[in-house]
Amino acid sequence: TPLHGxxxxxxxxxxxxxxxxxxxxxLLFQLAAKNNITLPASKDAAFASxxxxxxxxxxxxxxxxxxxxxxxxxxxxxxxxxxEALAYAYFAKAASQNVRHAEVFFDPQAHxxxxxxxxxxxxxxxxxxxxxxxxFGITTELIMCLLKHLPLAEAMSxxxxxxxxxxxxxxxxxxxxxxxxxxxxxxxxxxxxxxxAAAAGIRRTVHAGEEGPASxxxxxxxxxxxxRIDHGIRAFLDGDEALVARLAxxxxxLTACPLxxxxxxxxxxxxEFPLRKMLDAGVRFSxxxxxxxxxxxxxxxxxxxxxxxxxxxxxxxxxxxKGAVQGSWCADERxxxxx
Ligand code: ES4
Ligand code: ZN
Numbered sequence: 001t002p003l004h005g006x007x008x009x010x011x012x013x014x015x016x017x018x019x020x021x022x023x024x025x026x027l028l029f030q031l032a033a034k035n036n037i038t039l040p041a042s043k044d045a046a047f048a049s050x051x052x053x054x055x056x057x058x059x060x061x062x063x064x065x066x067x068x069x070x071x072x073x074x075x076x077x078x079x080x081x082x083x084e085a086l087a088y089a090y091f092a093k094a095a096s097q098n099v100r101h102a103e104v105f106f107d108p109q110a111h112x113x114x115x116x117x118x119x120x121x122x123x124x125x126x127x128x129x130x131x132x133x134x135x136f137g138i139t140t141e142l143i144m145c146l147l148k149h150l151p152l153a154e155a156m157s158x159x160x161x162x163x164x165x166x167x168x169x170x171x172x173x174x175x176x177x178x179x180x181x182x183x184x185x186x187x188x189x190x191x192x193x194x195x196x197a198a199a200a201g202i203r204r205t206v207h208a209g210e211e212g213p214a215s216x217x218x219x220x221x222x223x224x225x226x227x228r229i230d231h232g233i234r235a236f237l238d239g240d241e242a243l244v245a246r247l248a249x250x251x252x253x254l255t256a257c258p259l260x261x262x263x264x265x266x267x268x269x270x271x272e273f274p275l276r277k278m279l280d281a282g283v284r285f286s287x288x289x290x291x292x293x294x295x296x297x298x299x300x301x302x303x304x305x306x307x308x309x310x311x312x313x314x315x316x317x318x319x320x321x322k323g324a325v326q327g328s329w330c331a332d333e334r335x336x337x338x339x
Contacts, residue, residue, distance in 0.1 A: 006314060007303045011338050013324040014094060014102040014288050014299050016230050016255035018145075018179070019083075019125065020074040020110065021291025022090040025050040025057075031076040031085075040072065047072075057294050063211050063264050064181055066294060074110055083124025084131075090292075091132030091140060097300040100338045101330050103141045105177055109150055109158055118161060122172060139334055141174035143205065146193065148178055148185035155193050168202050174329055175203035177230060182212040187219035194224040203227055203329060205255075209234035210266060214243050221252070228253045228327075232285075233261060236274035248282045253327035258306055259297045260290035270309040279316065286324035 001007070029050055032039055039047035046056035046069075053069075060066040077083055087104075094102055111121050122142070129140045144162055146155035159176060167173045176197050178190060187208065197204050206224055209217040210231035217235055220226040232254035235243045247254065258273045260266075267273055278285050287306065292298045297305065306312070312320075325338050 001304045001307050003307055003314070003317070004304060007307060007317065008300055009098060010303075010317060010321045011325070012097065012099045012299055012303075012321055013286060013328050013338070014099050014104070015228070015253065015286045015324070015328065016257055016288035016290055017090070017094075017102060017104045018070075018291050019087050019090060019104050019106045020077070021070065021295075022093075022293050023073050023077070023086060024089075024293045025053045027086065027089065028053075028073050028076050031078075031082055035076060035078045035082070037076050037078075039076075057263075057296075060264055060294075063266075066264055066291070067180060070291065070294065071110060074107075075114060077111065078116060080120050080124035080127070083121050084127045085124075087125045087128035088131055091128060091136065091138055093292075093298055095132065095136035095138045097298055099138060099299055101139045101141075101325070101328055101334065103143055103174060103329055105143050105145045105179065107145050107147060107179065108162075109147045109154060112158070113150075118158075118165075122167070126172065139330060141329060142172065143175045143177050144173050145177040145179045145207075146190075147180045148190075148207075149181045152189060152192060155190065156196065159193060159196060163196075163200055163202070168200065175205060177205040177207065179207045179230070182207060182210055182216070186212070186216055187224050191223055194226065198225055205230055207231055210261070211264070214238040214240035218243055218246075221246070221250075228255065230255045231257060231261070231266075233266065233274055235283075236277040236281075237267070237272075244277070244281045244283060247284075251284055254278070254283060254285040255288050256285050257288050257290035257295075257302070259295045259302050263295040270305055273306065273309070275306060275310050275312075284323050284327050285320075286327055287320065 041047040204226050205228035206220045206226045207230040208220040214234045289299045
């Protein structure tokens with residue numbers, strides 16, 4: 001890419017990154033061996049080796065096909081040191097690509113369901129955050145995601161555990177989000193969770209408009225009062241002009257993930273990614289990597305893949321990167337340092 005050096009040097013913010021989605025097959029096999037966890041190679045030959053798993057990651061059919069691998073792989077994470085190693089490796093990689101501030105997701109229920117304590121997960125991530133800031137100057141925030149494929153009551157109790165444990169008040173957690181399978185679990189199901197978060201003064205984002213229709217994004221705004229939408233490409237792909245105008249008017253940040261959208265077949269090629277429409281409509285967005293260990297690229301590879309297809313100007317890229325800083329949930333003083 002002609003602008004590769006420029007894109008690499010741009011000060012970047014990342015807002016849509018699942019820490020469990022940074023589990024590279026190499027680290028997965030290493031942790032599985034250490035923790036005596038047998039990957040289900042007898043059920044799915046893709047787990048036989050690092051090479052066969054990487055090969056399988058090239059052909060996800062859709063979101064749920066990917067999620068099957070994602071949840072099995074993260075079962076190799078057991079103690080706080082495992083979570084620390086995972087997150088630190090990501091922060092080091094992100095810092096090397098000039099990410100200055102990252103707001104990252106994790107899925108506590110995917111760990112507590114298999115007997116790993118919430119406090120263990122968070123302790124590991126916190127150690128990684130402190131080390132990464134000391135070593136690289138990157139600032140990071142944790143966003144707790146609840147899982148849409150589990151019942152509302154379980155999301156509510158996980159949220160209550162974090163709220164009542166003081167994890168939001170003491171700054172350990174910056175916000176809530178929701179992720180996992182989208183289509184069977186529309187936003188109205190989660191009203192009580194988002195009402196409880198708003199009542200506690202906690203920031204709220206939600207995955208919507210990835211595989212699900214633009215109407216799920218409208219519901220995320222109207223019913224969940226979400227302040228940010230993760231993905232959100234369907235507003236443009238569905239041609240929902242009223243929603244697009246509203247997103248622009250209200251300044252809602254969309255955390256877009258182009259390589260993810262291709263790998264999960266939400267779009268068939270980068271040409272279909274609605275970058276031009278997003279820019280032309282004046283909708284605020286950031287470009288992110290989602291699950292980089294699965295989708296073939298970290299944030300810089302996402303920037304570069306867009307540039308290969310759309311050939312933006314330096315000024316347009318500066319505007320995108322600046323919009324990402326401004327759309328962050330860090331203090332204004334930190335934004336000023338990055339800009
Ligand atoms: C996810 Cl790409 C994506 N979509 C929904 N949920 C997720 N969890 C991890 N990656
Ligand atoms: Zn995501």
